[in-house]
Amino acid sequence: MSESPPFPLFRFGGNKPGPRLLISAGVHGDEYLPMLAVQKLVQHFEESPALSDSLAGTLTLIPVVNESAFSLGRRCGEDGKDLARTCPGSPKGTITERVAAALSREIKSADFYVDLHTGGTELSVFPLAGYVLHPDQTILEKQRELARSFQLPFCWGTSAGLKGRSLSVARDENVPAIYVEYFGAHRELSEATRGISLDHTLVHGCLNVARHLGLFAEEESTRIAPEFIEDTRPDSGHMQVCHPAPATGFFRSRVELGQEVGNGALLAQITPPESGETIEVRANRAGKVIVLRDYPRIKQGDAIAVIADPFPQV
Ligand SMILES: [Zn+2]
Structure with missing residues (x-):
């Protein structure tokens, strides 16, 4: 048994x-x-x-x-x-x-x-x-x-x-x-x-x-x-590694879940509390935003968003 x-x-x-x-x-x-x-x-x-x-x-x-x-x-x-x-x-x-x-x-x-x-x-x-x-x-x-x-x-x-x-x-x-x-x-x-x-x-x-x-x-x-x-890329489906935050700070997303974005579109802004200077994070590919951080604080290295696109492109 x-x-x-x-x-x-x-x-x-x-x-x-x-x-x-x-x-x-x-x-x-x-x-x-x-x-x-x-x-x-x-x-x-x-x-x-x-x-x-x-x-x-x-x-x-x-x-x-x-x-x-x-x-x-x-x-x-x-x-x-x-x-x-x-x-x-x-x-x-x-x-x-x-x-x-x-x-x-x-x-x-x-x-x-x-x-x-x-x-x-x-x-x-x-x-x-x-x-x-x-x-x-x-x-x-x-x-x-x-x-x-x-x-x-x-x-x-x-x-x-x-x-x-x-x-x-x-x-x-x-x-x-x-x-x-x-x-x-x-x-x-x-x-x-x-x-x-x-x-x-x-x-x-x-x-x-x-x-x-x-x-x-x-x-x-x-x-x-x-x-x-x-998407056949070897790391596709790993949601925790996409668009890592360049700094720890206050987080504000500039896109909506499900939105289609172009390559280079503004995804989010991060404001580290010590500098007050806003850092922009941009999309590294075009596609559909399927994962998005939804919390007012972010840590350096945390994933900001996942953008789905077909690969290889047909
Ligand atoms: Zn889970």
Whole structure:
């Protein structure tokens, strides 16, 4: 018998044949809306056993993967490690390494995987479903379909080379997987404090994926055709390294999330408290602003924005 995982886990269905779908939230401890959305799903299935029994396949829900980080209200757990850089982890390691090992075990035993995120405390991310540009074309196509089925406005395919992520485990195990990003920072807090209903975009998105995979008898209904951008550059998808701040100081963004900008466009201004002189940060490529810092203070080296553009250009 395997030992119980270091996070709460809920399984529904399993009486009828069908795919095993795993959905997780709270890989980072300061991304609250996805945790509330998955908790809402748990409540929805617990309140309707008939719905759970009717599932063709198994739905596994993990509302808060990283309880250590959640209890601190921070991205990383008490050992200071980022769970999304620690997978596949180690069952005998530190708390984050143990959680990574348990999550990796769940991913390996799934047929499809959805990992929900936001920009956390200081970043905001345009609502998107992301996937790695898997070398296996069949898996890549399934991932594009998963991303589309979540029904967010934007889908982003990026380098398959990044290490340590939950999606790195899925990639290595050939489990089709997507991650989802949905705002963050102040945008997220205002929604989270109002509470999450079954109509929330994130709850809907998870149910859309389950419908797409045939877990429900009811057919998938497609309402929007998302924009797709794919980027084969080796570091694409690494949100924490783009447009690093040249100085620590007060931060003011000069673009909107989702805006199309030209190369050289003014992205932000930073005013170090000691000099009072304003430093401008400009876009190093043209494209769509999909990640933007959303906090009045920035530290030197912190990412200011991510701009998505197709690569290679076609
Ligand atoms: Zn995250």
